[in-house]
Amino acid sequence: MNTATQTTIQKQPKAQTKKSQPWNVVVFDDPVNLMNYVTMVFKKVFGYPTEKAEKMMMEVHEQGRSIVWTGGREKAELYTQQLHTWQLRASIEKAT
Amino acid sequence: MKISPTSDRELIIELESASDARAFEHILADARGSEGVDHLAQTLSGFMDADSEWDEWVVPELKEGYRQQLDIVEKTLSDIRNENQTKICIDEDSVELWYGAINLARLMLNERYHFDEIEFDEDTEEVIQLAYMRDQFYTALLSLMLDFIFMVD
Numbered sequence: 001m002n003t004a005t006q007t008t009i010q011k012q013p014k015a016q017t018k019k020s021q022p023w024n025v026v027v028f029d030d031p032v033n034l035m036n037y038v039t040m041v042f043k044k045v046f047g048y049p050t051e052k053a054e055k056m057m058m059e060v061h062e063q064g065r066s067i068v069w070t071g072g073r074e075k076a077e078l079y080t081q082q083l084h085t086w087q088l089r090a091s092i093e094k095a096t
Numbered sequence: 097m098k099i100s101p102t103s104d105r106e107l108i109i110e111l112e113s114a115s116d117a118r119a120f121e122h123i124l125a126d127a128r129g130s131e132g133v134d135h136l137a138q139t140l141s142g143f144m145d146a147d148s149e150w151d152e153w154v155v156p157e158l159k160e161g162y163r164q165q166l167d168i169v170e171k172t173l174s175d176i177r178n179e180n181q182t183k184i185c186i187d188e189d190s191v192e193l194w195y196g197a198i199n200l201a202r203l204m205l206n207e208r209y210h211f212d213e214i215e216f217d218e219d220t221e222e223v224i225q226l227a228y229m230r231d232q233f234y235t236a237l238l239s240l241m242l243d244f245i246f247m248v249d
Contacts (some may be wrong), residue, residue, distance in 0.1 A: 025160070033199070084154065087199055091143035092146055
């Protein structure tokens with residue numbers, strides 16, 4: 001004797017891929033590093049044009065800090081290491 | 097001391113007296129400070145959180161890099177003493193090391209004396225006044241490097 005079984009397949013929702021959390025690279029002001037040096041470092045490390053690098057430098061100078069890059073954590077740490085090599089105060093923080 | 101930029105993006109520094117050479121010897125002493133050249137690496141590490149394991153992975157490389165910057169000053173001073181050299185040439189190949197070494201000296205001096213918080217007058221202690229003069233000398237050298245070798249606008 002055959003019993004037909006009904007199989008119901010419940011579709012599970014596709015597992016949502018979490019977008020990786022972006023991180024900011026932040027540069028802090030200090031009373032020593034020369035302004036045009038800081039601008040030069042931003043251009044060298046990030047490849048920014050002069051205008052953008054100067055704007056960020058002025059933000060550091062006037063506001064005490066500037067977010068100079070946003071992206072994945074690993075790259076943010078790499079950039080921060082480079083900034084430390086150039087003797088700038090820098091860190092990373094979770095982007096909001 | 098005469099400092100002359102050249103069209104080849106160099107700074108030629110001609111030392112004219114023993115005190116000129118001493119001005120460069122101070123760079124090493126000031127950069128090393130009372131806590132050693134590793135102090136800056138540790139200070140910058142303080143800006144990073146524990147998750148980054150900065151002390152383990154990055155600080156040793158930073159320390160080594162800063163030491164290499166001071167090595168060029170040390171070697172130059174050795175050449176001045178042992179070979180009676182009276183000229184220092186800072187060029188495109190060496191400017192990052194020289195800038196780093198002199199900037200380290202400024203950073204350590206400012207950490208020690210906090211010049212931006214001092215109101216200088218005739219009662220300011222001589223040791224602080226002399227340190228400030230060295231800081232100004234270093235700033236002038238750094239500015240010349242930025243203008244004539246790095247060619248920053």
